[in-house]
Amino acid sequence: MIEVRELVKDFGGFRAVDGVSFAVPAGQIFGFLGPNGAGKTTTVKMLTTVLRPTSGTVLIDGHDAAREPLAARRCLGIVFQDPSVDNELTAAENLEVHGVLYGVPAAERRRACEELLRFVELWERRDEIVKQFSGGMIRRLELARALMHKPRILFLDEPTVGLDPQTRSHIWAFVERSARERATTVFFTTHYMDEAERVAQELAVIDHGRIVARGSPEAIKRQTKAATLEEAFIALTGHSIRDEDASPADQMRQMSKLWRGRR
Amino acid sequence: MGAVWILCLRQLKRYARARARILASLGQPVLFLVALGFGFAPVFKQAGRGDYIEYLAPGVVAMGILFTAAFSGIEIIWDRQFGFLKETLVAPISRLQIVLGRTLGGAAVALLQGVVVFGLCILAGFRVQRPALLPVAFAFMALISLAFTAVGTVIGSSLDDMQALPLVMNLVVTPLFFLSSAIFPLEGLPRWLMLASRLNPLTYGIDGLRGALTGEFATPLALDALILGAVTVALLALGAWRFSRIEV
Numbered sequence: 314m315i316e317v318r319e320l321v322k323d324f325g326g327f328r329a330v331d332g333v334s335f336a337v338p339a340g341q342i343f344g345f346l347g348p349n350g351a352g353k354t355t356t357v358k359m360l361t362t363v364l365r366p367t368s369g370t371v372l373i374d375g376h377d378a379a380r381e382p383l384a385a386r387r388c389l390g391i392v393f394q395d396p397s398v399d400n401e402l403t404a405a406e407n408l409e410v411h412g413v414l415y416g417v418p419a420a421e422r423r424r425a426c427e428e429l430l431r432f433v434e435l436w437e438r439r440d441e442i443v444k445q446f447s448g449g450m451i452r453r454l455e456l457a458r459a460l461m462h463k464p465r466i467l468f469l470d471e472p473t474v475g476l477d478p479q480t481r482s483h484i485w486a487f488v489e490r491s492a493r494e495r496a497t498t499v500f501f502t503t504h505y506m507d508e509a510e511r512v513a514q515e516l517a518v519i520d521h522g523r524i525v526a527r528g529s530p531e532a533i534k535r536q537t538k539a540a541t542l543e544e545a546f547i548a549l550t551g552h553s554i555r556d557e558d559a560s561p562a563d564q565m566r567q568m569s570k571l572w573r574g575r576r
Numbered sequence: 577m578g579a580v581w582i583l584c585l586r587q588l589k590r591y592a593r594a595r596a597r598i599l600a601s602l603g604q605p606v607l608f609l610v611a612l613g614f615g616f617a618p619v620f621k622q623a624g625r626g627d628y629i630e631y632l633a634p635g636v637v638a639m640g641i642l643f644t645a646a647f648s649g650i651e652i653i654w655d656r657q658f659g660f661l662k663e664t665l666v667a668p669i670s671r672l673q674i675v676l677g678r679t680l681g682g683a684a685v686a687l688l689q690g691v692v693v694f695g696l697c698i699l700a701g702f703r704v705q706r707p708a709l710l711p712v713a714f715a716f717m718a719l720i721s722l723a724f725t726a727v728g729t730v731i732g733s734s735l736d737d738m739q740a741l742p743l744v745m746n747l748v749v750t751p752l753f754f755l756s757s758a759i760f761p762l763e764g765l766p767r768w769l770m771l772a773s774r775l776n777p778l779t780y781g782i783d784g785l786r787g788a789l790t791g792e793f794a795t796p797l798a799l800d801a802l803i804l805g806a807v808t809v810a811l812l813a814l815g816a817w818r819f820s821r822i823e824v
Contacts, residue, residue, distance in 0.1 A: 383668045393659060410583075414664065
């Protein structure tokens with residue numbers, strides 16, 4: 314369903330992603346882990362067609378993300394790391410806009426809007442302006458929105474960051490249910506290892522732009538002789554804090570942005 | 577086409593809900609109309625130029641439009657900051673459709689604002705001399721809306737600093753406004769100032785609007801329409817190109 318071959322992304326002279334390859338079969342819940350600055354977000358951006366790879370290919374349900382971005386996007390439902398709703402529209406209007414952008418027919422939009430808002434328990438608040446929603450409600454709304462056009466692949470970039478444990482377990486329950494009932498392939502990233510261990514059927518760990526481990530949570534724990542996934546993760550990626558590693562990449566990105574603006 | 581329409585509609589909805597913004601953006605044109613209009617009317621009359629409100633009102637209508645239109649560019653930065661821009665960029669539609677929807681939405685809002693200011697001018701004593709030319713006047717208002725929404729798109733797509741945008745916008749739009757015959761006639765100006773005004777496309781937009789409303793054209797209507805139309809098309813293309821280069 315997702316196939317990534319020899320993916321490379323350079324920012325100026327800095328190689329953020331360095332020959333990443335993996336595949337996610339249909340219907341699987343796949344977790345993509347890595348410390349800050351490891352190349353995780355850059356990979357996600359290339360998979361979601363936001364960023365063009367320097368080299369290598371991304372196939373989304375058979376569509377090349379760089380060459381046929383529109384076809385690839387139709388298969389993707391995305392929940393970004395940061396909120397991306399329109400704050401000044403109502404919950405229902407946000408879904409309506411999404412449905413139209415993805416070419417969902419009007420009758421189907423009305424049906425999906427009710428079904429999904431009930432699914433994430435926001436139906437009663439459908440006509441409220443999103444500005445008044447809490448962080449957890451916005452996340453649930455975004456999850457409903459991402460499912461509006463019946464995507465074959467659901468992308469979740471740190472979907473539970475900053476949420477309380479109740480909301481987090483709610484969100485995962487929704488995701489698992491939609492994977493089961495709608496046969497959706499799920500690709501997610503997270504920093505919460507307990508979530509990754511519980512939810513993912515298959516994991517990949519990225520560090521310094523390369524995949525350093527692949528397999529089920531159990532297999533990765535066995536491979537590193539760790540008791541928990543958290544320990545396995547630290548065994549694979551080290552103890553040091555990665556803010557310093559992140560900054561050269563960010564600086565390069567900033568620089569290249571500036572230059573592009575000037576040209 | 578559904579995508580273009582829904583993005584346009586979204587902006588109209590946001591506008592309708594932001595009552596404080598509507599009132600605040602009417603403030604400046606009303607101030608110009610009242611302070612300049614009534615303040616300079618006696619001088620204008622003594623100089624043998626007739627009714628100043630008649631002269632000023634089309635300029636004030638254009639002002640209401642162009643500041644609203646240009647500042648719609650801030651919504652691009654706003655949407656980038658609050659993430660909605662990303663939602664549209666990963667949708668299975670082209671960048672051109674997105675920028676078209678946004679520009680039409682921004683221009684529709686500016687045009688509405690212009691119609692409201694026009695109504696206020698009538699209340700202040702402005703009289704339409706050539707009712708038959710009203711459609712022409714609205715066409716000029718629509719073109720000015722589109723042109724300056726495109727200016728907003730160019731600036732909004734090129735900056736990612738929300739605080740810099742109003743400064744840059746004022747730096748660009750305010751001189752264009754003052755050098756456009758909106759508030760004073762161009763005859764008798766120093767040569768360099770006259771030249772600057774002649775090079776300003778807004779001069780032709782305001783002349784067309786004023787001519788259609790009062791019957792007094794400084795340049796022929798066809799020339800006004802041609803210059804403003806050509807500049808609008810060029811600005812729309814530039815806006816679409818800048819928008820297509822946005823990265824998130």
